[in-house]
Amino acid sequence: MPVDLPIASSTDAPPVPPRVIAWLGLLMLVMLAGAAATLFTWPKSEPTGSTWFWTKLLVLPALGFFVAFGLRLFYFEQESDRVRAEEETLKGDQAKARLFGSEPLAVLECRYLCALENGRAANETAPTHSILSAQVPHSGGTAVRHTALKLGEARTILERYRACFLEILDGVGAAICALPRDVPFNVCLALPANPKTPEEDDLLATWQDCWRESGLRPVKASRLAAEQGLMPLDEWLDVRGGAALEKVTLYVSAQLHVTPPHNSAEAAVALLLGWAPLLERRGLKPLAMLHRPIEAEPGALDDAILEALLWGRSVSTEIGDLWQAGLAADDKPAILQSASALSLAVSKARDLSGIHDIDITLGHAGIAAGWLAAAFAIERVAQAHTPQLIVHRTGSLQLAVVNPVARPTADTTEKAHTP
Incomplete structure (x- = not known):
């Protein structure tokens, strides 16, 4: 009976890390959108020097961006760990198959x-x-x-x-x-x-x-x-x-x-x-x-x-x-x-x-x-x-x-x- 070397069961492309330029561009868009939304919705009777104004203007958009970026980075790390584990398992199985087949x-x-x-x-x-x-x-x-x-x-x-x-x-x-x-x-x-x-x-x-x-x-x-x-x-x-x-x-x-x-x-x-x-x-x-x-x-x-x-x-x-x-x-x-x-x-x-x-x-x-x-x-x-x-x-x-x-x-x- 032929001895077959195990092959990768998944044909999915390897995970792609977050692209720095793309995410910097997204950060700028989020910050601009947050600032625009704050300025357009801020009551005219309220002072713009308050803590809440600057929080809505800068902190909340940045916080939302970094939460999204963190989730994307977490996904990449998890997928990378999974792929590495599968590759190590595959290499081990192939080594065992080579050892068995070459006896x-x-x-x-x-x-x-x-x-x-x-x-x-x-x-x-x-x-x-x-x-x-x-x-x-x-x-x-x-x-x-x-x-x-x-x-x-x-x-x-x-x-x-x-x-x-x-x-x-x-x-x-x-x-x-x-x-x-x-x-x-x-x-x-x-x-x-x-x-x-x-x-x-x-x-x-x-x-x-x-x-x-x-x-x-x-x-x-x-x-x-x-x-x-x-x-x-x-x-x-x-x-x-x-x-x-x-x-x-x-x-x-x-x-x-x-x-x-x-x-x-x-x-x-x-x-x-x-x-x-x-x-x-x-x-x-x-x-x-x-x-x-x-x-x-x-x-x-x-x-x-x-x-x-x-x-x-x-x-x-x-x-x-x-x-x-x-x-x-x-x-x-x-x-x-x-x-x-x-x-x-x-x-x-x-x-x-x-x-x-x-x-x-x-x-x-x-x-x-x-x-x-x-x-x-x-x-x-x-x-x-x-x-x-x-x-x-x-x-x-x-x-x-x-x-x-x-x-x-x-x-x-x-x-x-x-x-």
Whole structure:
């Protein structure tokens, strides 16, 4: 659910102080009117040197004026106090919303399987570097331009998923075993929907078999909807407290193919994430901080980028790397245009070397595309120690920021907006 910054409930113009010139002019008019009224109404038989004459001539008009001026000044001060109180309340509410919206998830472990080895993606996903090539699929047939995982002697799609699950679990197993037993822990799987073979429909059972075989603590995995992308992280961060927030979750996404589509990629990703304050209390050291993902509304990409930066505690000049995956044809020029309009550092490079198009490098990784972009960004953070921006499409266009664990707090005041 999007986090909205509170906005001012009142659209009234701020109170205007009394205008000195106008009130001096009014004083002169009141005094002249009072004097004229006194002179015209004063009985001719009464002496004009009496106290009452001068009181009516000067004191009463002045008194009436100053009463009116005092009421006007009192109104201005009261309205000013009310506006100041509303502004202070609004600033406090906005500060709370920023603090809540920018709470990150700590990355305890990050592993991926693709045609690039772990640790190499951060260096080799340059815009002009592609390892896509035409090759015969594991199932045989005509050569297709794609990248595939090397999973030993596994042949059937279910055998390949099994080998994939075991390999990815081997990579994150040590980090899972290091978790204190009393820390709440669960597993979420992002796997292909609408399986093309009956065997693929058994992926959840295959995962559970691999989990038991790995000897890890007993836990039943749940399956995420295919169209969610990274947005389950947003749902997690929406929780206000309790075990649903203070936990560690293993997110695993895998995409293999029986018959690979053109320009596709096979990939698997495992991210072990935890609520940052919980990990800090338990002495667990994270690798990076993954901030709240957001969904871009159609035609509002600039606002979406600014919102992602706001929740990512970053400013545009810090974003030297942008990881994009699974994008539609018209997404890429729109992202480049927005990056330039918002003065992202990545748009200033002469060769745009900071824009990493995973689809060009590896191919479209299907349901794992967004998670793979996150994994590459996390890996890059360890080298560059600068914020990384992720943009991918899984149904909707989604954006998120990955930050180093320790970095100066960026001043986002000027860049903050009202999402």
